[in-house]
Amino acid sequence: MCHLILALPLIALPVFWLLPWGAAFTVYGSVLVATGIVYGLIMKAMKMPPESGAEALLNAAGRVRSVEGFSATVWIRSELWSADNAGGTLAVGDTVTVEGIDGLRLRVRKTCPASSCGSG
Numbered sequence: 001m002c003h004l005i006l007a008l009p010l011i012a013l014p015v016f017w018l019l020p021w022g023a024a025f026t027v028y029g030s031v032l033v034a035t036g037i038v039y040g041l042i043m044k045a046m047k048m049p050p051e052s053g054a055e056a057l058l059n060a061a062g063r064v065r066s067v068e069g070f071s072a073t074v075w076i077r078s079e080l081w082s083a084d085n086a087g088g089t090l091a092v093g094d095t096v097t098v099e100g101i102d103g104l105r106l107r108v109r110k111t112c113p114a115s116s117c118g119s120g
Contacts, residue, residue: 005042008035054101061111064094072096074108083108 012031016024050056062076072090074083076098083106086099095112 005035005038057098057101057106060098062096062098062108064090064092064096067092072108074106076106081106085110 009028009032012028015027018024019027057076060076062074062081064072065075065080066073067090070085072083072085074081074096082104083096083098084102086107086109088110090096090108090110091113094110096108097111098106099109100107
């Protein structure tokens with residue numbers, strides 16, 4: 001669909017054969033302006049950060065809910081995730097940041113201990 005919209009100025013060229021010159025320039029100019037606006041909106045959307053999927057979880061902050069050895073359960077973006085500790089020890093209430101994703105398990109790093117950030 002995107003390619004069709006960007007090809008619209010080329011597709012609109014036959015208006016010069018079908019309409020008088022004055023009307024053809026008006027129609028073709030309108031097509032060019034509309035294509036430019038749509039192209040600008042497409043470029044703006046492409047530059048936006050991901051809001052869903054695995055890419056959106058990278059560098060997201062969360063809080064540790066439970067710890068079992070080197071594995072923990074963390075609360076990130078209103079979801080509970082299983083996580084592996086990337087370094088240091090985790091405690092319930094620690095604030096963590098997601099460093100990577102291995103399948104359905106997150107690799108997290110402690111950013112703030114529970115004692116200094118408060119628990120919640």
